[in-house]
Amino acid sequence: MADLTAPTANWVDPHVMMMDPYDTYEKLRAESPVTWVPAVNKYLITGYPECHSVELDQTVFSARVSGSGATMIRALGENPMLRKDDPEHAVERQAINPTLRPRSVTQVWAPIFDRNADRFLAALSDAGPDKADLNRDFAAPLASQNLIDMLGLPGVDTTTMSRWSHALIAGTGNLLDDARIWDAADTARTEIDELLADLIPHYAQHPDHSITSALVASGLPHRTAAANVKLTIAGGMNEPQHMVTNMVWALDNHPDQRRHVQTDPSSWTAVFDETARWLSPIGMYPRETTCETVLGGIALPAGAPLGVVVAAANRDPRHVADHPELFDIHRPKLPHLAFGSGVHLCAGHWAAKSSIGQIAVPKLFDAFPTLRVDHSRETQWNGWVFRGLTTLPITWDD
Structure with a gap:
């Protein structure tokens, strides 16, 4: 049978997806795992096998994206490792790998995570x-x-870091080309570049365990090191921040599973992994085809802009057979794509598991055993490219 042309989903509304994308994802998957969506000017890939195939083949599905997919480069002012393929990507990734491996996370960062919690x-x-x-x-x-x-950014306070991260991540996801979002991203980028103009030479003379120091010690050019610091600022806060609130929200809505994990602390790993699958903080990232190809039975032209919707793939019933739309920490362990896969597997995934899944949220429930969502106040979700709770009122018994 001849390869099919991708169906067009004119009905997709990005504004609806900002509020809750999962109904849209389910409809897209049911229609086709690869669908042309004019509203975002991309082929959205919502099937697990198809997303996984894209992640494992950077020769055909390149991280070097153009057009509307280049919002990350626009936000950061430079092309970071996440928008490069090997061997160029590997050179930059190898610079930071040692400081983010499990041994370094356990020995260097976990005590800091514990103190901060x-x-x-x-x-x-x-x-x-x-x-x-x-x-x-x-x-x-x-x-x-x-x-x-x-990152090793002395003198930066949490309010400033939060503003920088949110501005850059909003710019990266600014598919609708909102001028106000670009203004905020430009301001953040300028401030970070001014800080790094002094900090990069400092770490060249005074290395330490930080990511910035590792990038400098690798011998990468100043602009390349700076681009990857900004990449880490953009992505390094969003996912762990939303994993805290997502885990609490998931357990609050599933009291039997909450009771289980509070009596069996070994289950926290399962809570972290299932929350990442069920409520993926990073919902979509772009790729671009380098040649004509076929994906999921759909013919794609060279230069096709793709949206790899891992949040949809993680609920694909072809991969998670038993009610993928449900949160269940007792389900058999399955791989998921919340942290990516292949050469672009999230460099900070071990740090996120440690800081959030093993330290922050378990300590939160130890400190406040009766902690719960306060339903008398409003809870707010936002986003689909990056998704999480922007407001989560909580309460507890004194």
């Missing part, structure tokens, strides 16, 4: 059970401070 648990307690917001008072500042420490 204690600091912001105290701040959360000070906010009080009537006014506390988990994102504002704990998840965001904790993710900010962990990122400041890992």
Whole structure:
């Protein structure tokens, strides 16, 4: 049978997806795992086998994207490793790998993560059970401070880091070309570049365990090192921040599973992995075909702009056979794509598992055993390219 032309989904509304994308993902998957979506000017790939195939073949599916897919390059002002293929990507990735491997995470970073968690648990307690917001008072500042420490950015406070990260991540996801988003991203980029103009020469003379120091020590050009610091600022806060709130929200809505994990702390790993699968903080990233190809039975031209929708793939019933739309920490362990795969597997995934899955959220429930979502106040979700809770009011019994 001849390869099929991708169906066109004129009905997809990005504004609806910003509020909740999962109904859209289910409809797209049911129609075709590869669909042309005019509203975002991309072929959206929503099937697990198809997304996985893209991740494993950088020869045909390149990270070097153009057109509307180049929003990351526009936001950061330079092409970081995430938008490069091997061997160029490998050179830059190898620079930071040692400081993010499990041994370094355990020996160097875990004690810092633990100290930071204690600091912001105290701040959360000070906010009080009537006014506390988990994102504002704990998840965001904790993710900010962990990122400041890992990057080695002295003098930067958590409010500034949060602003930088949100501005750059919004720019990276600015598919609708919102001028206000570009203005904020430009301001953040300029401020970071001014800091790095002094900091990169400093680390050339005074190396330490930080990611910035590792990039400098590798001998990469100043612009390349700076681009990857900005990449880490953009992506290194968003995912851990949203994993804190997503894990709490998931357990609050599944009290039996919450009771289980609070009596069996060994289950925290399963909570982290299942939350990442079910509520993937990074929902989509771009790729571009280098030649004519076929994916999921759909013919694609050379230069096709692709959106690899890992948040949809992680709920594909062809991969997760038993009710993939449900949160279930007891399901058999399955691989997922929340941290990517192949050569572009998220460099910080071990740090995220340690800082959030093994330290921050378990300590949160130890400190506040009766912690729960405060349904008398409004909870807000936002995003589909990057998705998470922007407001999560919580309360607990004094």
